[in-house]
Amino acid sequence: MDLEPWAAYGLELQDLGPKGRGLVAGKDFRCGEVLFREKGFRAKSPEHLALEVLASAEARAQVSHLHTGPLCHLEGETDDEKFSRAAMPEPCPTEFPRKYSKVRFNSFELNGCCFLPIMALFNHSCAPNAAITQLPPHEECHTAMVVVAEQGIARGTEIVYSYNSDCLFVPLRERRKRLLSNWGFLCKCSRCQVEEEAGLEDDEEEPPEMPQLLSWEEVDLKNVNLFQARHEVLHHPGIPFSERKQIFSAQLAAAVQLAPYLHPSLGTIYEELHDLCEASKPHTHAEKVAKFFSELGETGNALWPPTGK
Numbered sequence: 001m002d003l004e005p006w007a008a009y010g011l012e013l014q015d016l017g018p019k020g021r022g023l024v025a026g027k028d029f030r031c032g033e034v035l036f037r038e039k040g041f042r043a044k045s046p047e048h049l050a051l052e053v054l055a056s057a058e059a060r061a062q063v064s065h066l067h068t069g070p071l072c073h074l075e076g077e078t079d080d081e082k083f084s085r086a087a088m089p090e091p092c093p094t095e096f097p098r099k100y101s102k103v104r105f106n107s108f109e110l111n112g113c114c115f116l117p118i119m120a121l122f123n124h125s126c127a128p129n130a131a132i133t134q135l136p137p138h139e140e141c142h143t144a145m146v147v148v149a150e151q152g153i154a155r156g157t158e159i160v161y162s163y164n165s166d167c168l169f170v171p172l173r174e175r176r177k178r179l180l181s182n183w184g185f186l187c188k189c190s191r192c193q194v195e196e197e198a199g200l201e202d203d204e205e206e207p208p209e210m211p212q213l214l215s216w217e218e219v220d221l222k223n224v225n226l227f228q229a230r231h232e233v234l235h236h237p238g239i240p241f242s243e244r245k246q247i248f249s250a251q252l253a254a255a256v257q258l259a260p261y262l263h264p265s266l267g268t269i270y271e272e273l274h275d276l277c278e279a280s281k282p283h284t285h286a287e288k289v290a291k292f293f294s295e296l297g298e299t300g301n302a303l304w305p306p307t308g309k
């Protein structure tokens with residue numbers, strides 16, 4: 001087994017202090033560049049996913065070097081505890097909860113629960129410079145990571161994506177609350193740290209109600225309201241314009257499957273993006289994202305006045 005499979009893509013694994021390890025660009029990447037592709041595991045629930053991953057000897061070996069999430073949820077009579085005791089396929093019973101926890105805290109939602117060993121090494125950011133795109137065939141857990149930062153990613157910069165794009169659109173305290181309860185960590189990303197230092201957490205109002213993204217099957221015009229709600233959050237004057245663009249580009253990549261049901265003003269561009277995605281060209285898709293942003297930066301947009309520019 002290749003011990004450092006990320007190196008082939010120009011990525012370096014580094015110790016990043018409070019966030020643990022993370023993947024850093026070993027060279028410059030352009031906006032729209034596909035960082036790498038990976039095929040992993042997908043299941044309908046974290047429990048099924050853990051069982052599937054742990055059933056494969058190769059995957060078990062890949063799991064062993066990953067970060068172990070907080071194990072507290074395995075203490076006491078939680079569902080996780082019951083599940084881990086009932087499943088227990090491992091020869092060493094004490095080892096199973098630990099491996100289960102590793103799968104659980106290194107997996108993410110992308111049309112189901114997904115586990116990809118390299119992807120599991122990227123840290124989260126509320127101002128991501130990359131996003132994950134699903135590649136066809138859609139039944140397989142086959143993904144690519146694409147640079148969404150308009151300025152690209154310079155060598156030495158950490159590559160980060162959002163573990164939950166819904167999080168990007170709520171204020172600091174609420175973001176941290178969600179990440180803490182779903183992922184078990186206090187977010188130390190650059191955006192959270194800047195906002196913390198600026199004291200934004202203290203004078204935060206209640207966050208606006210943020211409807212959940214609907215799944216592909218459930219897509220309907222409710223997403224227009226959802227999209228508008230998100231734009232209102234993005235107009236928050238505390239967020240610099242360049243950062244808002246970056247956050248939005250990650251969201252755009254994540255929301256591409258919902259096209260063309262999003263805001264009518266963006267219908268045309270979303271339709272184009274959707275077509276490009278359908279044609280399985282994530283690179284072209286991301287170039288379109290980049291073009292969209294440079295145009296947006298030049299002209300502004302009724303939905304997105306560049307007030308903080």
Ligand SMILES: C[S@@+](CC[C@H](N)C(=O)[O-])C[C@H]1O[C@@H](n2cnc3c(N)ncnc32)[C@H](O)[C@@H]1O
Nearest residue numbers: 019020021067120121122123124185187188189
């Ligand atoms: C999927 S792993 C990412 C790789 C991990 N840093 C490692 O050393 O293996 C997720 C874990 O990384 C840490 N992490 C990721 N993003 C973070 C962030 N923005 N702030 C603080 N910790 C973070 C948390 O401990 C989280 O549970």
